[in-house]
Amino acid sequence: MGRRGTDVSTQSIGRRIPAALIGLGLAAVLGLTGCSSGSDATATTSTSTSARPAGGAEGVAVAPAKLTTQPTAGATDVAPGDPVKVSVVDGEIQNVSLSNPDGKQVAGQIAADKHSWTATEPLGYGKTYTFSGTATGTDGKPAALSGSFTTVTPKRQISASLNVGDGQTYGIAMPIALTFSSKVTDKAAVEHALTVETTPKTEGSWAWLSDTQVHWRPKEYFQPGTTVKVAAHVYGVKMGDGTYGKSDITSAFSIGRSQIVKGDTRTHRMQVIRDGQQIADYPVSYGLDSDPGRVTHSGIHVTMEKYTIKSMSNPRYGYTDVNVPWAVRISNNGEFIHGLAGTVSVQGKANVSHGCLNLSPANAKQYYDGVLTGDPVEIIGSTQQLGPEDGDYADWTYSWADWTKMSALNH
Structure with a gap:
């Protein structure tokens, strides 16, 4: 556009103009054009030169530091777990x-x-903390930092414990359970302080099963070999009603091979599927079908613990202190997979137990030796x-939609 304005024709003026004047005219027009294209650069240089403080960056306005x-300053009852920043x-x-x-x-x-x-x-509980320090403004002048605040003295401190241990290996259905020593009122604040890191990345969610217990489980079973790091950074976190977290707790563990037991009470059999291959098919006697108090429950159970010898009692059904070998707990309602020589004759044919899965002692030992918690x-x-x-x-008795609704962060 600038060059279009310099197209001057002497023919259109009607008389000859001295070459010197033409040169001056062109110079004037060209000079205006050049000034127009270069005025921004000149202004920027001028502005930045006048506004730049000693040692400051180009284009930064001169101003005192604002801290x-x-x-x-002066805040009280500060939770030690809250961010502290200048x-x-x-x-x-x-x-x-x-x-x-x-x-x-x-x-x-x-x-x-x-x-x-x-x-x-x-920070600690019930202490006063004092800031000091300096900042340098864009005007090149120092500004002093000062002020103090006081952290809260809690009415009570709540401790927490995890069901998973460092360096341990668990099964593919293993839930993470965090249990608190007292009731948690501010569940959202606590859940914000919880993290689960998995490799490979695994979709999962926390769910509050009670006022003192929150669990994390994956949407689907873990992939074999997954590594898991769980952290509850609850120290200094306000849990409600003047209570605060006592200490942080962490754990790093791994998921082992895939092993799934599949049992059908109608066929009186139990298969063990490891890494996609069936490695065992045992005859079983499940709980007596005709008695709701003895029937084995359908659903996804999770192995919880195991005993070489387990003493069992059920006064309602007339027995106490019966010792059974190679017992693996699969729920808290009294269901185990264990050996029992007394029912070998009906294993694979009829269901006569009091809710447990009865195997022969030899088969129970074989299963026991290969089982993992979870x-x-x-x-x-x-x-x-x-x-x-x-x-x-019982985490897997919930649908995924119902499970995620029990997160305090989804309310």
């Missing part, structure tokens, strides 16, 4: 110190852009269905 803290606008942080009443400094980290500092260790036991064919009331590992 803010989280928590704010931020600066129009400047850079040079140093920050946060100290407790004994003068001990809290560990922290200045961000790479020097616009913030964050505490990297938890293996699924899928039973079909009976008149009674396994439900949430049947124990701590």
Whole structure:
């Protein structure tokens, strides 16, 4: 567009114009065009030169540093688990110190852009912490950091425990159970502090089964070989009604091979499927079908623990302290897979037990030796269905839609 304005024709003027004047005219027009295209660059240079502080970046306005803290100065009843941060606008942080009443400094980290500092260790309960430090504004002048806040003194501290241990190997249906020593009111705050990391990535969800227990389970069975890291960063977290978390708890474990027991009470058989291949087909006597109090429940059970010898009692049915070998618990309603020589003659033919899966002692030992806590036991064919009331590992009795509804973060 600029070059179009310089197209001057002497022919159209009607008289000859001295070459010198033509040159001046062209120079004037070209000069205007050149000025137009270069005026932005000239203005930018001028502005940045006048606004740039000593050592500052080009285009940065001159201003004093503005410091803010989280928590704010004078705050009380601060939860030790809440974020502690210093931020600066129009400047850079040079140093920050946060100290407790004994003068001990809290560990922290200045961000790479020097616009913030964050505490990297938890605070104590019932203590006053004091900020100090400096920032430099874009005006080149220092600004001092000051202020203090006080953390809460809880009415009660709640501890937590996990059902999974470091370095352990579990079956593909293993749920993660976190149990608290007292009632949790603010379940959402607690759930925000919980993490589960899996390799390979596994879809899963937390669900509150009671006021003191929250479980995590995958949507589908774990893939064999999955590694799992669970962390409950509940120290300093407000759990409601003046109660706070006592300490963090973590665990790292792995998932072993795939093993699924498939049983049908109508066929009186039990198959063991390992990594997709059937490795055993045992004759079984399940619970007596005609008695709802003795029938083996259909549904997905989970192996919970095992005993070389287990003493069993059921006064309602007239027996106490009966010792059975190679017992594997599959629910909290009294269902086990175990050996029992007394029912060998009907195993594979009739259901006569009090809810357990009776195997011959030899078959029970073979199964016992290969089982992992967390293996699924899928039973079909009976008149009674396994439900949430049947124990701590009844996680798989819920549909995935119902399970996710029990997360406090979905309310």
